Amino acid sequence: MAAIFLKNVGVDIPIYDVNHASLKKALLGRTIGGRFAQSGAHLTVNALKNLDFEAHDGDRIALVGDNGAGKSTLLRVVSHVYPPTSGTVHIVGKVSPMFDTTLGMSMDATGMENIQIAGTIWGMSRAQIRNSTDDIVEFTELGDFLKVPVRTYSNGMLMRLAFAITTIREPEILLIDEAIGVGDSGFFKKAFARLTQLVERSRILIVASHQDETLRRLCNKAAWLDHGNLMAYGEFETVLSAYRNPNTPAQQPATA
Amino acid sequence: MLTQVKNAPSMTAPAGSPVDFVSQSNLALKARIARTISEEVVAGFRIWRVWGIMGWDDIRQRYRRSVLGPFWITLSTGIFILLLGIIYSRLFHMELEHYMPYLTVGYIVWGFMSATANDGCVAFIDPNRIIKQIKLPYSVYVLRMVWRNFIIFLHTIVIYIPVAIVFKVEPNWAMLLAIPGLILVCVNLIWLTTVIAILSTRYRDIQPIIGTAFQLGMFATPIMWPISSLGDARIVAELNPAYHLIEITRAPLLGEVAGLHSWLAATAMAIVGSVLAIALLVRASRRIVFWL
Numbered sequence: 001m002a003a004i005f006l007k008n009v010g011v012d013i014p015i016y017d018v019n020h021a022s023l024k025k026a027l028l029g030r031t032i033g034g035r036f037a038q039s040g041a042h043l044t045v046n047a048l049k050n051l052d053f054e055a056h057d058g059d060r061i062a063l064v065g066d067n068g069a070g071k072s073t074l075l076r077v078v079s080h081v082y083p084p085t086s087g088t089v090h091i092v093g094k095v096s097p098m099f100d101t102t103l104g105m106s107m108d109a110t111g112m113e114n115i116q117i118a119g120t121i122w123g124m125s126r127a128q129i130r131n132s133t134d135d136i137v138e139f140t141e142l143g144d145f146l147k148v149p150v151r152t153y154s155n156g157m158l159m160r161l162a163f164a165i166t167t168i169r170e171p172e173i174l175l176i177d178e179a180i181g182v183g184d185s186g187f188f189k190k191a192f193a194r195l196t197q198l199v200e201r202s203r204i205l206i207v208a209s210h211q212d213e214t215l216r217r218l219c220n221k222a223a224w225l226d227h228g229n230l231m232a233y234g235e236f237e238t239v240l241s242a243y244r245n246p247n248t249p250a251q252q253p254a255t256a
Numbered sequence: 257m258l259t260q261v262k263n264a265p266s267m268t269a270p271a272g273s274p275v276d277f278v279s280q281s282n283l284a285l286k287a288r289i290a291r292t293i294s295e296e297v298v299a300g301f302r303i304w305r306v307w308g309i310m311g312w313d314d315i316r317q318r319y320r321r322s323v324l325g326p327f328w329i330t331l332s333t334g335i336f337i338l339l340l341g342i343i344y345s346r347l348f349h350m351e352l353e354h355y356m357p358y359l360t361v362g363y364i365v366w367g368f369m370s371a372t373a374n375d376g377c378v379a380f381i382d383p384n385r386i387i388k389q390i391k392l393p394y395s396v397y398v399l400r401m402v403w404r405n406f407i408i409f410l411h412t413i414v415i416y417i418p419v420a421i422v423f424k425v426e427p428n429w430a431m432l433l434a435i436p437g438l439i440l441v442c443v444n445l446i447w448l449t450t451v452i453a454i455l456s457t458r459y460r461d462i463q464p465i466i467g468t469a470f471q472l473g474m475f476a477t478p479i480m481w482p483i484s485s486l487g488d489a490r491i492v493a494e495l496n497p498a499y500h501l502i503e504i505t506r507a508p509l510l511g512e513v514a515g516l517h518s519w520l521a522a523t524a525m526a527i528v529g530s531v532l533a534i535a536l537l538v539r540a541s542r543r544i545v546f547w548l
Contacts, residue, residue, distance in 0.1 A: 014546050021459060021460045022460065023455075026459065079390070080391035081387070081391050082545060083545075106317055108320045108321075113316075117309055121386065122390070123303075123390075
């Protein structure tokens with residue numbers, strides 16, 4: 001089984017500008033004291049505020065909210081990338097983030113080598129990679145291109161390969177950030193089918209996106225984030241309509 | 257439901273992966289140290305396939321388009337040593353047959369240490385996209401740098417074989433001591449790279465400092481000159497930590513025995529340095545991702 005428990009989670013992200021990333025400035029600031037003290041306090045963004053959130057087996061959660069609402073931050077907290085500033089995060093199950101599909105790909109390596117490299121970074125065993133290679137070859141339809149460096153690929157080809165590699169995992173908790181671009185529209189149908197299969201294999205899905213139709217097809221629940229606050233969390237259509245029409249009274253019960 | 261899960265997280269979660277993040281203030285220092293060691297250090301050694309393939313790909317990528325491949329460094333190092341050997345052996349009034357093997361081993365071991373430390377500056381900065389997406393132990397990125405430079409070291413140390421044959425270095429059993437010597441060098445490089453990686457991620461102006469320090473260090477360490485040439489000022493070299501690290505690998509390969517104090521110094525550095533690296537990691541491991 002898989003489960004996610006966030007209790008009172010707050011995440012403050014410090015913003016470092018050039019001055020704060022300088023040892024010289026830090027040392028000078030200390031000796032000169034007051035003069036630099038003001039610039040010494042770095043800016044902090046409260047990306048998540050006192051968030052309570054739970055997810056269990058079978059939950060397919062759409063994360064909705066405007067840009068900067070904290071969707072990506074929440075996904076990064078669940079994937080252990082961001083430690084919370086306050087509160088507790090408790091995750092049961094193996095988390096598979098899918099934020100940037102080309103992650104770990106090496107441009108000068110061949111397609112085949114990239115299956116090895118990216119697969120290993122994604123935490124797959126040698127046997128798992130070996131067993132999925134045929135599947136990737138078939139899915140990407142790249143043929144002999146897999147034997148040449150990926151830097152020679154078109155953008156669409158690269159996305160296909162990256163997508164194929166990231167979707168061979170066996171995720172328990174699958175996290176997706178934004179819709180995944182997979183090149184030409186003819187390929188999109190095939191890619192979406194593969195994504196749906198991956199989602200079906202997972203126990204919990206959290207997907208952040210602005211595309212309502214995609215979310216509607218994948219999700220049964222929705223969570224609405226606004227400025228780091230969880231505004232509503234529950235049945236998909238209820239939350240989505242509350243988010244899309246914030247002035248209708250339907251929002252009130254959802255918020256409470 | 258909640259309590260039931262809390263009691264049995266380790267049974268459902270894969271070994272070595274963090275299942276629970278608690279905010280810093282809720283954890284006692286002792287627990288934080290134990291957690292950092294197991295999750296950020298030990299877990300990284302365990303997934304050796306990840307840093308193994310990362311480091312290996314770095315090497316392949318660097319030399320993919322050159323004809324000689326990684327042997328390009330072998331060649332350039334060989335030429336450098338040959339030229340320097342001929343000129344400096346005269347400068348220091350040393351016989352070529354003693355000076356060449358001495359210079360070869362010293363220069364190559366120094367190159368390994370210096371390149372690793374320099375790479376340490378970008379150990380977390382280069383893979384920032386990975387760090388911001390997947391939680392891997394930080395030691396993975398450190399070991400990748402040590403490993404990739406160790407591969408380069410293996411490519412360059414082969415130069416010593418013809419040198420040893422031409423200048424008739426007598427093989428003996430003491431040469432096997434080079435293996436524990438090299439292991440100690442690697443242990444020291446792992447903690448040093450960890451420290452450098454953390455500091456230079458936080459303070460971006462550290463990188464040129466490290467570069468300059470190692471550039472100067474090469475002249476201040478007995479590599480191109482014998483320690484005996486210091487005369488009464490020998491203490492200057494003895495106080496140099498790099499000297500002992502080089503000595504415990506160089507002396508065995510030359511068929512000599514390194515002084516016990518060099519072994520002790522290298523071991524002490526490994527212990528103190530590892531404690532320092534872990535202390536720094538305990539403090540910084542939860543912040544590094546925000547510095548990227």
